[in-house]
Amino acid sequence: MTSVTDTTLTYVVPTQTITGSVVVSTPAGGASAGTLHYAVATTGLPQISSLAVDDNDVPFVATTGATGPLSDRVFIFDPSTGGRTEVGALNEATGLSTDGNDCVYYGNALVNPANPGSIERTSCSTGGAGEALFRMCEDGGEDVCYVWGIGVDPDLTDFDPAGRVYAADGAHNKVRIVRSAGLPQVFATGFTFGTSPRGVVADRNSGSSFYHDVFVGDSTSVRQFDSSTVPGTLVKTYNSSNSPILSPRQMDITPLPRERLLVADDGQDRVVMINPDTDASKLIDIPLVDPKGIAVDVDTGTGAAFAYVGEPTRVVKIPVDKTVFVSVWVANGLGSSIGPLRLGNQLRRANSTLDRCGIEVQLRDNKINFFDAGTLFDLEVNDFGPGPGQVTCLTPGLSRTAEEAMLLDNLRSSEPTDLNIYFVNSFTIGGSGTPGYIAETVTGDCFSDVAGMDDTRSGIILSVTKLNQWRAETIRTVVHEIVHALMDRATWTPSTNEHTEASGAALPATNIMSIPSSRARWDTNDDQCLNINADTTIFRGDP
Numbered sequence: 001m002t003s004v005t006d007t008t009l010t011y012v013v014p015t016q017t018i019t020g021s022v023v024v025s026t027p028a029g030g031a032s033a034g035t036l037h038y039a040v041a042t043t044g045l046p047q048i049s050s051l052a053v054d055d056n057d058v059p060f061v062a063t064t065g066a067t068g069p070l071s072d073r074v075f076i077f078d079p080s081t082g083g084r085t086e087v088g089a090l091n092e093a094t095g096l097s098t099d100g101n102d103c104v105y106y107g108n109a110l111v112n113p114a115n116p117g118s119i120e121r122t123s124c125s126t127g128g129a130g131e132a133l134f135r136m137c138e139d140g141g142e143d144v145c146y147v148w149g150i151g152v153d154p155d156l157t158d159f160d161p162a163g164r165v166y167a168a169d170g171a172h173n174k175v176r177i178v179r180s181a182g183l184p185q186v187f188a189t190g191f192t193f194g195t196s197p198r199g200v201v202a203d204r205n206s207g208s209s210f211y212h213d214v215f216v217g218d219s220t221s222v223r224q225f226d227s228s229t230v231p232g233t234l235v236k237t238y239n240s241s242n243s244p245i246l247s248p249r250q251m252d253i254t255p256l257p258r259e260r261l262l263v264a265d266d267g268q269d270r271v272v273m274i275n276p277d278t279d280a281s282k283l284i285d286i287p288l289v290d291p292k293g294i295a296v297d298v299d300t301g302t303g304a305a306f307a308y309v310g311e312p313t314r315v316v317k318i319p320v321d322k323t324v325f326v327s328v329w330v331a332n333g334l335g336s337s338i339g340p341l342r343l344g345n346q347l348r349r350a351n352s353t354l355d356r357c358g359i360e361v362q363l364r365d366n367k368i369n370f371f372d373a374g375t376l377f378d379l380e381v382n383d384f385g386p387g388p389g390q391v392t393c394l395t396p397g398l399s400r401t402a403e404e405a406m407l408l409d410n411l412r413s414s415e416p417t418d419l420n421i422y423f424v425n426s427f428t429i430g431g432s433g434t435p436g437y438i439a440e441t442v443t444g445d446c447f448s449d450v451a452g453m454d455d456t457r458s459g460i461i462l463s464v465t466k467l468n469q470w471r472a473e474t475i476r477t478v479v480h481e482i483v484h485a486l487m488d489r490a491t492w493t494p495s496t497n498e499h500t501e502a503s504g505a506a507l508p509a510t511n512i513m514s515i516p517s518s519r520a521r522w523d524t525n526d527d528q529c530l531n532i533n534a535d536t537t538i539f540r541g542d543p
Contacts, residue, residue, distance in 0.1 A: 038286055038318040041079040041308055046071050048310035049197045050250050051293035052096035052104050059295060059308055060104050060122075061315055062093040064196075074106055074122070074131075079308070079317060087122050088131040094197040095150030096250075096293070099124075099163060107137060107147025107167060109196040117145030119167060119178055135178050137167055146170035148193055149217070149250065151200035156212060156227065159185060164227070166200045166214060168193060175200060175216055177230065187214070187225070188232050194219030197292055199251035199263065202227070203276075207256050210276055215261060217248035222263060224276065236279070243281040244272050252296040254305045254320060257534065260543075262307055262320065264291040271309060271318070273543060280543030286318050296320070301526040303533035304358025321360040322533075324486065327413035328363065330423045331373035337464045343368070343478070350479035353512050353522050357529035361482060364418055371411055373424065379403035380428045381440055381461060408442065408459055419485055420459040421478070427463055438466040439477050441484035460485060476512065476522050483512055483524070486532045502527045 003010040046065040053059050058076055061084075065071030074088035074096070092109035099105070103124040108117045117137040137145035149168035156164045160179040166187060167178050173191045176184040199217040203210045214225045214232060221239035225232035238245050246267025254260045263272040271284040271294065293310030305320040328343065343363075350361040381404040412420055426435035439462045460481045467474050487498055499515050501507055507514040512522040 038309075038316045040082065041315040041317045042077040042082040042084060043314040044070070045075075045084075045313055045315075047312060048315065049092075049094040049109065049292055050096035050106065051295035051308050051310050051315065052098045053295045053297045053308065054098045054102045054104060055100060056102060057297055057300075058102075059297070059315075060087070060096055060098075061293070061308075061310060062088075062096050062106050064092045064094060064109060074104065077315065088120060090118070090120050090131075092196070095119075095147050095167070095200070096295075097150040097152045097165075097201075099152045099154040101154070103162075105134060105150050105152055105165060107150060108145075109148055109170070110146055117147055117169075117171075119147060119150065119165065134162075134165070135180050135184075137169065137176065137178055137184065144171045145176075146196065148196040149198045149200040151202045151214060153202035153204060153212060153214075153227070155204065155206070159230075164202070166202065168198050168200050168216065170196055170198070173218075175214075185230055187227075187230060188216060188223075188234075191216065191218040191223075192220070194247075197249055199249055201251045201253055201261075203253055203259075205253065205256045205259055208259055210259075213276075215251055215253075215276075217251055217263065219247060221245060222248050222251065222261070222274070238274060238279075238281070242279065243274060244268055244270070244283045245281075248272070249292045250294050250310075252294050252307070254296050255298060258305070258322065260320070262294055262296060264288075264294040264309060266290045266292060271307065271320075273320070275543040278543065282323075282543050284318065284320065288316070299358075302357055302529035304356070304529060306358070319355065319358055321355075321358050324359060324361050324482070325364045325413075325415065325418045326361060326482070327415070327418040327420050328368045328423070329411050329420060330368055330370050331377050331425060332370055333373065333377060334423060334425060334464050337468060346475075346478035349476060349522075350482050353476075353479050353524060354483070357524055357532050359486070359532065361479075364413060364415065369411075375403055376407050377425045378427065378435065379407065379424060380431065381442065382430055404442070407461070412459075419482065421481075422459055422461045423464050424461060425463065426465045427461055435463065436466070438463055438470065438474055439481050441481045458485070479522070480512055483528070483532075487528065488531055488534070492531065501525075502531075 001011050045063050047063055049064050050062045061077055062074045063071055072091050072093050073086055074093055075084040075086055077084045093106050094109040095107045097105050101124045104122045107119040119134045119137055120131050121134045122131050137147055147167050148170035151166040154163035159177050165178045167176050169176055170193045173193055174189040175187045177187050178184045201215050203213045212227045214227050216223050221237050223237045224235040226235050246265055249264040249266055251263045261274040261276055265272045269288045273284055274281040289311045291309050291311055295308045298305050307318055307320050309316050347361050380401050382401055428435050429437050441460050442458050492498055499513050510523050512524055
């Protein structure tokens with residue numbers, strides 16, 4: 001921090017940071033300067049058109065432009081330093097796509113009648129260095145092919161040993177399957193591509209129900225095709241009538257278990273996320289400038305997905321977060337007590353802690369629900385396990401108290417994927433008779449193993465009395481319990497005790513799950529992030 005005034009705090013931040021999160025806590029309350037952020041991967045390029053990441057997590061960027069040593073080129077770039085190494089050159093290079101052999105394909109976006117349009121690829125055996133002609137894009141009867149997008153499906157070898165190479169032809173508004181030998185095949189027609197670049201991406205997640213499907217973006221829509229026949233069969237269309245799509249450019253698909261289509265939309269200056277399984281969609285609310293290219297990668301340590309996005313003159317790196325919506329319920333009579341809890345600050349702390357796992361936390365509809373408490377003002381719950389803080393999902397005789405059942409069954413968000421959080425006056429556990437507990441997470445992981453129960457019978461219960469009494473020690477309680485709810489207890493060892501490392505070793509004091517809590521800072525480790533990201537529990541609210 002370099003200066004402080006009555007209205008301004010000035011900080012020095014890392015040089016690659018564009019925006020960030022600053023949480024200010026004072027005796028009068030708290031305020032946040034925002035939680036969105038992204039970092040620059042490389043800058044100074046002219047007219048970025050497309051991006052790709054190969055199977056070794058090496059990122060590539062293609063540029064267009066009439067003149068200059070950085071125009072009409074393909075580069076490998078280093079996200080940490082921004083450094084670049086040229087590996088290809090082609091007039092108006094666009095349409096980057098990779099295959100399973102570390103080859104990167106790209107083509108001519110604009111050509112003259114004497115040049116029918118070509119598709120090049122980098123060398124598949126030298127780590128991206130060098131390039132060679134793969135195939136001319138024309139079909140023998142048309143003399144121009146503008147390659148405005150390329151998608152590669154290496155597992156479909158019916159037309160070429162290299163797999164299917166799909167090219168969006170901007171000269172004739174069609175998608176072709178281009179082969180290394182023989183004439184191209186028409187895959188789909190009827191597009192209005194408008195301007196370059198546009199996106200073509202094949203689903204290469206072999207466990208997906210959309211395996212081999214092809215997504216094509218034109219000037220106003222994204223269309224999904226079944227590729228089992230050629231020409232392909234139109235499955236669905238995404239446009240402004242059913243999604244935030246306005247002007248889609250390049251696209252990419254995140255890996256399973258959370259498969260999502262990501263679209264660089266320069267009409268929205270945002271990335272659009274679409275779940276092709278449910279058709280739900282959202283804008284990733286990180287401001288961008290005319291995004292054209294996008295490529296997905298995954299942090300191997302945490303399992304969190306992120307995306308490189310190509311703006312006109314720079315590549316930026318943004319998180320592709322999972323969203324957990326929380327629905328908060330407060331017992332009547334606690335309204336004046338809820339203020340000191342600073343729930344907003346608790347949720348901001350949850351976001352800053354879970355950011356490294358690719359998780360964001362949002363308050364559903366930005367509101368708190370109040371309920372007539374009755375006997376639920378002070379209640380008793382059961383702790384299902386051999387000891388405090390532990391849950392063994394298959395413990396015989398798993399049951400709930402009547403009050404607990406009333407709370408969890410009757411007070412729930414209308415959205416079944418929400419995580420419900422309940423604030424009561426106090427509660428006891430397991431008939432202890434002593435209301436000394438601060439918080440308890442009742443997880444769907446365990447309920448799903450019991451006959452007659454399901455994952456929706458779950459939530460977090462917090463004692464306002466104890467939260468206020470132990471205020472200094474509980475400023476991370478809500479995020480601690482959220483992590484309990486997100487982690488898959490059935491796969492955690494030993495004895496499913498999430499207060500330890502997966503190996504059973506004690507967690508460091510800086511970890512969000514360590515007991516006693518530390519006020520220095522809180523963090524998650526890679527094992528916890530991988531556990532959260534591999535789990536497919538109900539707490540995945542969007543889309």
